[in-house]
Amino acid sequence: MIINYSELAVKELINEVLQAYASQNPGTCKCERCKNDIMALALNNLPPKYVVTDIGRVYTKAVFDQVGGKAQVIAALTSAIQRVRQHPRH
Amino acid sequence: MIINYSELAVKELINEVLQAYASQNPGTCKCERCKNDIMALALNNLPPKYVVTDIGRVYTKAVFDQVGGKAQVIAALTSAIQRVRQHPRH
Structure with missing residues (x-):
């Protein structure tokens, strides 16, 4: 089977990054x-x-090594959180 | 759920593109x-x-619309077939 390590990394970090962002920015969905x-x-x-x-x-460790570290995944998630917050589709 | 339309497009076309390539290039694995x-x-x-x-x-139709048409998927597959043929890992 084929898998996208970037997808695994994003799924691994979404809750942690969203929680951290929401704690600083009340009202984040x-x-x-x-x-x-x-x-x-x-x-x-x-x-x-x-x-x-x-x-x-x-x-999990191999996932972050493959995608060039956690930092760029966290940056991409944070940027996405900001955009979705401005234009929510829920 | 989230899905990558590029992945669906590649999975949809792999057999057809590989078959066509192999018919012109005998010995393609x-x-x-x-x-x-x-x-x-x-x-x-x-x-x-x-x-x-x-x-x-x-x-399927929406998949190809989303990824900008079949042509670039076929091009990416053909290029990958050539590289894997030169460096097989089986």
């Missing part, structure tokens, strides 16, 4: 629709990192 | 490992097109 919009937007602004893998052989 | 390598490589060279969607609401 955390509904499923907004979360999906944030993840889709972030992923369209991150380089894809598809790899061939066997099911079950995915390690 | 069509094993699962090579097919996965080809798809991963093609996807890392196509822009990601993540969208939020409900399960079952994906239409």
Whole structure:
């Protein structure tokens, strides 16, 4: 099977990054629709990192190594949170 | 849920493009490992097109519209087939 490590990284970090942002910015929506919009937007602004893998052989640490570290994923998520907050579709 | 339309487009076209290439280039491998390598490589060279969607609401035609037409997907697949053929990992 093929997987996009960027997608795994975004799914791994969305809750933590959104929670941190919301704690500084009251009123930030955390509904499923907004979360999906944030993840889709972030992923369209991150380089894809598809790899061939066997099911079950995915390690979180390897994910962040593959995508060039947590920092750029957090930056893409934060930027997406700001955009979705300004233009929510829920 | 979120899906990458580029991934759907690549999965939709891999067999057709690989078959056409192999018919012109005898000896082209069509094993699962090579097919996965080809798809991963093609996807890392196509822009990601993540969208939020409900399960079952994906239409093939919409997929190709979203990714800018079949042509660039076929080009990315063909380029990936050539690279995997030169450096097979099966």
